[in-house]
Amino acid sequence: MRMKQAAMLSFLITAILALSTTPLVEASSERSKTSSGRAVADWTTAVNISNTGMDSFWPQVGVDKNGKAYVVWSDWTDVPRLVYSNTNVSGQWGSTLRVHTVEANSVEAVFAEMKTTPEGVCHLIFHDVVQSYDVLYFQFKDGTWRGPENVSETEEGGSVYSTLALSPTDGYLYAIWMDEAVNMWDLLFSSRDPNIAAGWDHFTVLPLLAGMQYMPTAAVDGNGTLHLAFITRDGENSTVWYAKNTQPRNHGNWTRPIVIAPNVGIEWSYPKIACDNRGDAYVVWNGRNAQGIRDVFLRKTVNGVWQSIENVSNSNNPSETAAIAANPSSGEFYVSYAEFSGGSWEVFLRAFDRARTQDELKWSNPVNVTNNPSKSGFGHMAVADNGDLHLAYADDRSGRMEIYYTIKYKILVWSPVNVTLKTNYNRVLFYNEKINTITFDKNPDNDEALVASYRVYRKLASESNDKFQLLATLTPSTFKYDDRQLPHGTKYAYTVTTVDVDDNESRITEVVAEN
Numbered sequence: 095m096r097m098k099q100a101a102m103l104s105f106l107i108t109a110i111l112a113l114s115t116t117p118l119v120e121a122s123s124e125r126s127k128t129s130s131g132r133a134v135a136d137w138t139t140a141v142n143i144s145n146t147g148m149d150s151f152w153p154q155v156g157v158d159k160n161g162k163a164y165v166v167w168s169d170w171t172d173v174p175r176l177v178y179s180n181t182n183v184s185g186q187w188g189s190t191l192r193v194h195t196v197e198a199n200s201v202e203a204v205f206a207e208m209k210t211t212p213e214g215v216c217h218l219i220f221h222d223v224v225q226s227y228d229v230l231y232f233q234f235k236d237g238t239w240r241g242p243e244n245v246s247e248t249e250e251g252g253s254v255y256s257t258l259a260l261s262p263t264d265g266y267l268y269a270i271w272m273d274e275a276v277n278m279w280d281l282l283f284s285s286r287d288p289n290i291a292a293g294w295d296h297f298t299v300l301p302l303l304a305g306m307q308y309m310p311t312a313a314v315d316g317n318g319t320l321h322l323a324f325i326t327r328d329g330e331n332s333t334v335w336y337a338k339n340t341q342p343r344n345h346g347n348w349t350r351p352i353v354i355a356p357n358v359g360i361e362w363s364y365p366k367i368a369c370d371n372r373g374d375a376y377v378v379w380n381g382r383n384a385q386g387i388r389d390v391f392l393r394k395t396v397n398g399v400w401q402s403i404e405n406v407s408n409s410n411n412p413s414e415t416a417a418i419a420a421n422p423s424s425g426e427f428y429v430s431y432a433e434f435s436g437g438s439w440e441v442f443l444r445a446f447d448r449a450r451t452q453d454e455l456k457w458s459n460p461v462n463v464t465n466n467p468s469k470s471g472f473g474h475m476a477v478a479d480n481g482d483l484h485l486a487y488a489d490d491r492s493g494r495m496e497i498y499y500t501i502k503y504k505i506l507v508w509s510p511v512n513v514t515l516k517t518n519y520n521r522v523l524f525y526n527e528k529i530n531t532i533t534f535d536k537n538p539d540n541d542e543a544l545v546a547s548y549r550v551y552r553k554l555a556s557e558s559n560d561k562f563q564l565l566a567t568l569t570p571s572t573f574k575y576d577d578r579q580l581p582h583g584t585k586y587a588y589t590v591t592t593v594d595v596d597d598n599e600s601r602i603t604e605v606v607a608e609n
Contacts, residue, residue, distance in 0.1 A: 098209035104166075138500050140498040142169045142498055143497055145227075146169055148169040148170075148176075149495040149581070150168070151168060152174040152204070152488070153486035154166050154208040156209060156216055157478045157482075158212055162181065164183070165181070165486045165499060176196065177206065177220070199225040202221075203223070203258075207256065215234065216234035217231070218231070218241075219245060221254045224244060225588070228244050228253045229269060243294060245297075253282070254272050254273075256269055257270050257311045257456045259314045259321075265289075266342070268285050270310045274298075275297075278305050283298050285343055296504035308327060308332075308362075309364050310323070311323050311367045315371065316371025319471075320339045320342035321336070322337050323365040324365065325362075325363055325379075330360070330361050331360070332357075332358055332360065334365050334379050354377060354400060359382030360388065364379060368419055369423045370423070370424075375394065376418055378429055379416065382543035387411070390407040391404065392406045392429060407442065407444075409460070411433050416429060416431045417429070418475075419477050421447075424442065424447060428444070428445050429444050438470075439468075441464045441473045443460070443482075445457070463500070469490045473486070482501055483501065484500075485502070486498065507600045509590070510536060513533070515531070515608065517530050517608055527579055528581070530580060531576050535572045544595050545594060548567070549568075550564075550589075551563060554587070556585075562589060590602070
């Protein structure tokens with residue numbers, strides 16, 4: 095009975111797996127490098143952390159208080175299917191760990207969610223077959239996975255598509271999933287006390303709508319409030335709903351569900367939610383724009399008040415598999431999604447953050463993070479305490495889908511300002527020496543005591559920015575550099591960065607070039 099009912103959702107997977115069958119095209123990448131090889135204002139070189147020999151999909155990434163990352167994913171195409179993990183807690187990525195052998199020979203199984211504590215304990219849930227579909231829980235601690243624990247244990251109905259929320263105030267875990275134990279596709283709830291080893295509480299039915307609620311997604315803010323989004327379906331359409339509970343273990347305290355996005359234009363809109371320490375919520379989902387193209391949309395609260403719906407991807411190309419991560423202390427948040435760009439799927443990102451500490455929060459332009467000829471997608475993110483953004487995604491550059499990992503470092507030091515270039519000629523006997531003089535000012539946002547040096551980079555004026563080479567390193571009190579004995583017929587371009595005492599390097603400045 096439960097297996098049959100859960101299979102009603104099987105066509106949901108079709109569009110997702112289509113990402114891995116799209117033809118390849120050629121793509122280019124242009125990134126500015128520092129002397130250490132790090133991409134300035136960009137991402138570290140992505141590393142393959144799976145290498146299981148099978149197609150790997152749907153990663154989840156978490157980060158501890160020391161900035162170490164933990165990633166889980168599932169292998170899809172071989173039987174038996176497996177759930178794996180990897181971590182760089184030792185300082186480098188190790189060998190993969192097998193978490194679970196999937197019992198269900200179906201694309202319906204797994205769809206994991208993971209949450210990571212500051213101490214590096216990982217909590218993982220997903221659905222698989224016990225006697226029929228159930229929600230299972232696993233815990234990673236001290237280098238070992240433990241589990242499964244059966245969270246749902248319903249006598250009737252399929253327990254599927256679970257979400258997991260971790261409270262930053264008391265460490266409680268909250269699981270919500272779809273089930274037909276009472277009505278078809280009610281949302282069921284269970285909690286787990288971190289101080290008790292007895293496991294999960296007996297489930298309760300959330301007092302929201304009377305069944306037919308799908309794809310729950312939950313998060314807990316800095317006040318301990320549990321935020322929940324889910325969808326209802328109407329033919330080829332869906333509606334995104336929201337509710338919250340300031341006392342999550344008091345089931346009578348749920349707010350009445352409200353519609354935050356009516357009739358989004360597709361049947362499975364996959365909402366994802368994040369929140370911050372102020373109690374504001376951020377929800378993304380897939381929908382169609384006025385031209386019928388699939389886009390990624392967002393709605394957020396500001397001081398608890400819902401704002402207008404925003405089109406995040408806003409592209410002429412279809413966009414899928416949205417994910418969101420928030421910096422709980424700053425109110426900055428990040429949206430990743432897969433977009434069919436130039437004939438292939440790529441992972442894009444938009445940030446709602448500050449370019450400088452004194453700036454207002456605002457949207458960045460979309461950034462193609464992967465930007466390569468292979469197919470990429472299924473991005474998932476986590477924000478570290480220091481603001482670094484960790485991203486895991488699937489990519490088939492090796493010939494099969496593998497899990498890749500990269501970091502976008504939070505800028506801790508700011509670029510110089512007011513960069514200028516002046517070309518002079520110094521007559522020496524019978525020779526006119528060409529001199530390019532670069533000047534700049536210190537950035538007032540920087541703490542002068544933490545600035546260690548400035549770096550001047552040079553390239554040919556006709557070259558792309560990834561050709562910049564380190565030319566000179568200047569002291570913190572030097573704001574001028576003379577590039578001497580230059581050939582008269584060659585034109586150059588320059589940029590400058592700030593480096594702090596921890597060797598963090600700023601974004602490059604605006605490029606100045608000879609006319």
